[in-house]
Amino acid sequence: MCGIAGLFHTRDKREFPRDLLQRMNDIQLHRGPDEGGVHFEPGVALGHRRLSIIDLSTGQQPLFNEDGSVAVVFNGEIYNYRELVPELERCGHRFHTRSDTEVIVHAWEQWGEDCVQRFRGMFAFALWDRNRNTLFLARDRLGVKPLHYAVLADGTVVFGSELKVLMQHPALDRRIDPCAVEEYFALGYIAEPRTIFEGAKKLGPAQTLTIRRGESVPAPKNYWDVRFTLDNPIGLTDALAELTERLRESVRLRMISDVPLGAFLSGGVDSSAVVATMAGLSTEPVNTCSIAFDDALFDESEFARKVAERYQTSHYVETVQSDDIDLIDTLAALYDEPYADSSAIPTYRVCQLARKKVTVALSGDGGDESFGGYRRYRLHMMEEKLRASLPLGVRRPMFGMLGRLYPKADWAPRVFRAKTTFQALARDSVQAYFHSVSILRDDMRRRLYSSGFKAQLAGYSALDVFRRHGEAAGTDDPLALVQYLDLKTYLVGDINTKVDRASMAHSLEVREPLMDHPLVEWLATLPSGFKVKGQEGKYLFKKAMEPLLPHDVLYRSKMGFSVPLARWFRGPLKQRVRDAMLGETLAGTGLFNPDYLRHLVDAHQSGVRDYSASLWTLLMFEAFLRHSDAFATPVEPARLAG
Structure with a gap:
């Protein structure tokens, strides 16, 4: 795993500053x-930081044909x-390393932009072809690896693995994008192609960008x-056999x-399946890493231990305190x-623990999206049956009114929490x-935002992100539709972002066999009844x-990797949350309604409501403002006034 950086001028061949x-x-x-490696030539500068995984002696980058x-x-x-090398050699290409990186330059020479169709993996790369005066950027199909870029006013293209790379350029437009703020408070992340800055973008999953000098x-x-x-x-029966074989192939690669x-082992279905498959393919004990919590409500380590003992893995466990609150500023x-x-x-x-033992770890990420694991999928399918019984023109006014009138009851048993269901049925x-x-x-x-910020949004809603992907889904099957939406939004913007940054902070490479694109494609051909059956x-x-x-590993209730936010905000983080809100x-941003901020804090800390998710979202936004120079060019009051 590595980091990339670079500069390209679209108009001329000016020299870029080495510093x-x-x-x-x-x-x-x-x-x-x-x-670390760099390459300079007129109008182009390429940089690379290397975490050596394959071909330790000759895989240095930038790498050339x-x-x-x-x-x-x-x-x-x-x-x-390894499959592509002999094919390319038969076409006349000569290899000088044993690295997978060299395949990219020869594949580009042979197949041009279509080279990405031949790659099976996780990747983000930038390729410079001097003879074609072309810069080619590409990102893997499921967005496992990140790639950010910006087109500056003078025609310079700046790109890098992380947004902080672009922020080193003094000409980057760092004004906060109001639409990105709206997406963040709706989703908890900023969806592709936006970033928090107006001047920077994320290349989306399964996208390429071909930039030729002299052209826009x-x-x-x-x-x-x-x-x-x-x-x-x-x-x-045949599907079970084929799934097992496809998983073995993906893990083997x-x-x-x-x-x-090694592998992460949480004790959930996905990571346990990956470890079991690895054990069947390895002659040596698999290295497995788990995090235990000192709060039994959040601890899955006993289930991880069962899997580790069954497969006699070299198992490493560390206990994390339930009040592990020191990472807020780090994150x-x-x-x-x-x-x-x-x-x-x-x-x-868990990445910190794994790096003490291994340099590469396999994970179970992506399983819920492709196999139909989230509880919300089952709830959505139940609601869809009700929605199908009445036309939208009837549902919208009837259930919309009930949703407005019915009190919110987070404190009540789930059967009485009808407000959210009524609201859902009206949509x-x-x-x-x-x-x-x-x-x-x-x-x-609507209550959170200031009137000036709502004017600046000019009606934009993060719902537009889902609308855009919903139109491209090509299915009206209730389960398949929401699986597609998650593959395009939550998996990329939340899960992959989380794992990439957390693992790279510790120079750890994480690989996701359940995101193997041939496996994902095959699963998408299967009937939804193979994924969710009853409950x-x-x-x-x-x-x-x-x-x-x-x-009991397979059929217990899903737990998730969670922390006790509600208790934190009424206990050890009580004053910090109040001070931040x-x-x-x-x-000072002018984005928020101060009365609603006070309501969120008071209602949560008094125990009247559970606003922990909302408060965490605001707390991380406040921490971002304090620990980033993003607001060196803040949202101006004049812009908010519209």
Whole structure:
């Protein structure tokens, strides 16, 4: 795993300052502490930080083709590179290393922009072709690895693995994007292609960007999408066998490494399945790492221990205090822009533990999205049955009124919490799912924002992100639609972002076999009944794993990687939350309604309501403002006034 950085001028061949590229490259030292390389030529500057995983002796970057006319800087792994090398050699290409990186330059020479279609893996890379005067940027299909870029006013393109790389350029437009703020408070992250800055973007998953000198910068191109056809006629028995074999292949490819390798083991279905599969492919004990919590309500370590004992893994466990509150400022600096998934705390800790033992760790990320594991999927499908019984024109006024009148009852048994259900039934499918996953829902965001900021938004809603992807989904199957939405939004913006930054902070490479794109494509052809059957999520996956894993690991209630926010905000973080919500940092932005901020704090700390998710989202936004120079150019009051 590595970090990339670079500069390209679209209009001329000016020389870039060496110290600028060096700062860009050095700011991401954590992504690649083993080596650093740079390359300069007129109009182009490329930087790379290396974490050595494959071909430790000759895989240095930037890496060139035979005559030095094509150069690449690359972050990630091409797992099928050993299959591509002989194919490219038959076409006349000569290889000088054993690294997967060299495959990229020769694949570009052979297939041009279509080279990405041949790659199986996780990747973000920038390739410079001098003969074609072309810079080519690309990102993997499921957005595992990040790539940020900006087009500056003078025609310079600046790019890097993390947003902090771009922030080293003094000409970057760092004004806060109001639409990004809206997306953050709805979703807890800022969705592609936006960043928190107006002047910077994220290249989306399965996108390429081809920039030619002398031409304007075009829009990125999509080169892949997953299609939920649900038309595979395979029977259950054959599907179980094929799933097992596909998982073995995916795990086997991700076990290729020239450095110590292991796996995260949470005790959940996904990570346990990965470990069981690794054990079947390895002649040596698998290295496994788990985090235990001193609060039994959040501790899954006993289930991880069962799997570790069954497969006699070399198992490492560390206990994290339930009041592990020291990472708030660390996370704010790590993610470069507001990011509100509190499970980033235990994720950071398990990466920290794993790096003590291994350099590469396999994870179970991506399983819930493709196999149908989230509880919210089952709830959405139940609501869809009700929505299907009445037309939207009837549902919207009837349930909309009930949703407004029915009191919110977080304190009550779930059966009496009807307000959210009524609100969901008044919406169409995409709107209802967006509503269900929003941290601060529409009515809360309306109360949170100042009148000036609402004017600046000019009606923009983060719902537009879901609408855009919903139109591209190509399915109206209730489960397939929300799986597609999550693959495009939550998986990329939340899960992959969390794991990439947390692992790279510790110079740890994490590989995700459940995000192997041929596996994802195949699962999308299977009927939804293979994924959610009655009230059982991940039906096919669990059935396939029955011979390999204990019953109570497979069929217990999903726990998740969570922390006790509600208790923190009434206990050890009580004063910090109050100071942050009511202090000068948030007030000085002009974004928020101070009366609503006070309501959130008072209602939560008095025990009347549980606003822990909303308060955490605001707390991380406040920490971002304090620990970033993002507000060196703050949102101006004049702009907010509209």
